[in-house]
Amino acid sequence: MSGPDSPPAAIQVRIYGRVQGVWFRVWTVTEATDLGLTGWVRNCADGSVEALFVGLPADVEMMIAKCHEGPPSARVDDVVHWGPSKAPLEDTEFRQLSSA
Numbered sequence: 889m890s891g892p893d894s895p896p897a898a899i900q901v902r903i904y905g906r907v908q909g910v911w912f913r914v915w916t917v918t919e920a921t922d923l924g925l926t927g928w929v930r931n932c933a934d935g936s937v938e939a940l941f942v943g944l945p946a947d948v949e950m951m952i953a954k955c956h957e958g959p960p961s962a963r964v965d966d967v968v969h970w971g972p973s974k975a976p977l978e979d980t981e982f983r984q985l986s987s988a
Contacts, residue, residue, distance in 0.1 A: 899971035906963040915959035930985035
């Protein structure tokens with residue numbers, strides 16, 4: 889179990905399905921911010937959404953679980969995640985990036 893002194897986890901995810909044009913990125917920023925995560929989210933050219941979640945391991949896992957559902961108008965077919973990734977520890981917020 890992770891506590892407040894746990895080192896941050898940094899996990900990158902790719903979400904597939906009907907995830908563009910359904911406010912997935914805005915929803916992700918809101919949910920990740922509510923969990924106290926930093927990182928980013930962006931649309932990908934193949935129609936998927938990619939994100940990097942950085943924070944307490946339990947909070948990162950909770951965000952990954954939320955991505956399996958997404959916002960109400962999304963249809964998530966798969967969430968692929970890998971990590972740990974090198975965390976950009978200088979980030980102080982969760983933000984939406986331009987499309988990749």
